[in-house]
Amino acid sequence: MRSLSNQQKQLLFDYCIGLTPQEETAEAEALISSNEEASELYAQLKSAFLPLESLELEPCPDGLVERTVWRLRKLAVSSPPQFEQLIAAEKTRKVALKSRFWGKRIAIAAVLLIVGAAFAGSYNGIISKYARQKSWRQQCQIQLRQIWQAINSYSNDYDGQLPILAAAAGEPWWKVGYQGEENHSNTRPMWLLVKHEYSRPADFVCPGSNRAKTLQLNTLQAQNYNDFPGREYMTYSFKINCSSTSGGKLTCRKVLIADLSPLFEELPRDYSTPFRLRLNRDMLTLNSINHRRRGQNVLFGDGRVEFIKTRSTSLSEDDIFTLRDTDIYQGCELPSCESDFFLAP
Numbered sequence: 001m002r003s004l005s006n007q008q009k010q011l012l013f014d015y016c017i018g019l020t021p022q023e024e025t026a027e028a029e030a031l032i033s034s035n036e037e038a039s040e041l042y043a044q045l046k047s048a049f050l051p052l053e054s055l056e057l058e059p060c061p062d063g064l065v066e067r068t069v070w071r072l073r074k075l076a077v078s079s080p081p082q083f084e085q086l087i088a089a090e091k092t093r094k095v096a097l098k099s100r101f102w103g104k105r106i107a108i109a110a111v112l113l114i115v116g117a118a119f120a121g122s123y124n125g126i127i128s129k130y131a132r133q134k135s136w137r138q139q140c141q142i143q144l145r146q147i148w149q150a151i152n153s154y155s156n157d158y159d160g161q162l163p164i165l166a167a168a169a170g171e172p173w174w175k176v177g178y179q180g181e182e183n184h185s186n187t188r189p190m191w192l193l194v195k196h197e198y199s200r201p202a203d204f205v206c207p208g209s210n211r212a213k214t215l216q217l218n219t220l221q222a223q224n225y226n227d228f229p230g231r232e233y234m235t236y237s238f239k240i241n242c243s244s245t246s247g248g249k250l251t252c253r254k255v256l257i258a259d260l261s262p263l264f265e266e267l268p269r270d271y272s273t274p275f276r277l278r279l280n281r282d283m284l285t286l287n288s289i290n291h292r293r294r295g296q297n298v299l300f301g302d303g304r305v306e307f308i309k310t311r312s313t314s315l316s317e318d319d320i321f322t323l324r325d326t327d328i329y330q331g332c333e334l335p336s337c338e339s340d341f342f343l344a345p
Contacts, residue, residue, distance in 0.1 A: 004037050007294075010130065012038060016045040019130070023309060136208035137291055137307060143203045144236075144257060144299040147190075150199035151256070152303070154192070163192040164241075173240060174264065174331030174345045177230040178271045186345055187234050188227045195222050201233065206259060206290040209235040235290060237261040237321070237343040242335040253315055255341045259288035259296035261321045263329070264345040275331035279322070287311065316341065 004012075008031060014020045015028035031038045154163050171184035178185060193199040194217075201215035201222075215233045217225075228234040236257050263283055268275060287309070288296040295309040298320065311319045318324075320341045323333055335342045 004035070004041065008038065009041065012042055013045065014130065016042060133208065133292065133294075136206070137297065139207045140259065140290065140297050141305040141307070143206070144297055144305050145303060146203050147193070147199060147236075147257060148299055148303045150193045150203070154196070154198050163189045170332050172275065172331045174267055174275050175271050176234060176267055176345055177227060179226050180271075181226070183227055185227055186238055186240055190234070190238060191225065191227050194228075195225070201228075204228070204234050204236060206235040208290045208292070209260065211289075231267055235260045237264070237345065240334060240342045240344055242338050242340065254301045254338070255298055255313060255320050255343065256301055257299040258320055258343050259290040259298075261344055262286035262288055262293075263321055265289055267345060275329075277329040277331075279327045279329075284319075284322070285311075313341075 011020070011024060011028050011031065015025060020028055032042050033039070151162060155161060173184060173186040175183055175185045176187050190199075190204065194201055194204075197219060201217060205214050211232060213232045215229065237260055239254070239256050263277065263279070287293045290296065291307075295307050296311075298306050298308055298313060300306070300315075306313065308314070311321055313320065316339065318339065318341050320343050323329075323335055323342050324340050326333060331345070333342075
């Protein structure tokens with residue numbers, strides 16, 4: 001029997017404290033019922049959290065959790081031996097049930113943090129990891145809405161048209177960063193939003209991406225570029241329009257943008273090199289790297305952002321990162337119809 005992965009342990013922890021959505025709840029319950037180690041770990045977690053169930057609900061003082069977390073982290077950094085003593089003491093502390101003293105609440109909050117730390121192997125542990133990833137996901141959603149607002153403002157100023165640039169059929173859309181006039185990359189239209197001050201370069205860098213760089217350019221410097229300077233300054237993928245339409249206007253139910261496509265994470269630096277990608281089994285199931293492969297934020301034409309854990313949306317079973325009936329990509333393909341969503345590069 002394979003040992004539980006850190007992701008599975010995090011799932012069990014989230015499930016135990018009621019943080020899992022419906023899909024993850026079903027996944028956690030299936031894991032518990034089919035895996036002996038998972039079942040034992042879940043039982044230990046429930047036992048550790050049992051004292052919480054007998055506490056009376058009271059309004060929590062403002063900033064209690066934040067202050068507790070801050071103090072524990074400060075102690076862990078400034079005095080590791082004292083922090084280890086706290087861990088040992090809290091593991092054996094008898095919690096007074098039905099207590100109304102907030103000192104006991106702080107002790108219980110410390111237990112929660114310590115239990116979480118045990119799974120990650122460090123003092124900041126799984127709770128802070130979950131909070132950090134949650135924060136990145138939310139910030140990413142905010143940025144996508146800001147990009148939508150920029151697109152909407154641009155559209156209002158240009159007779160309802162999206163930011164598009166003329167390109168002949170068969171032109172390559174994968175050359176992100178190429179500054180030549182003949183560049184037709186799929187990120188070049190988005191650069192128009194930066195170039196004409198509808199958006200900031202930082203809006204196009206997902207905070208969850210660990211390989212991205214924030215571009216520091218003023219308005220005058222931006223005029224010298226025809227595209228983002230490179231893949232590391234652009235961590236989203238954009239809709240490629242079908243061969244029978246010019247791109248036109250905002251359509252509410254259409255997918256516009258999503259976190260970086262797992263198909264095109266690595267692109268050739270040499271723009272004269274022919275691009276060729278053959279799909280394999282892993283590429284058909286991988287989620288975006290932006291959020292640790294757990295899913296991707298997707299922006300729709302009405303400004304709505306949805307975090308999906310599969311590569312198809314609630315509106316369609318279509319894979320947003322691939323073309324139908326296409327296994328080999330040369331960086332110039334177009335979808336044949338509007339219902340075949342294709343976000344690249």
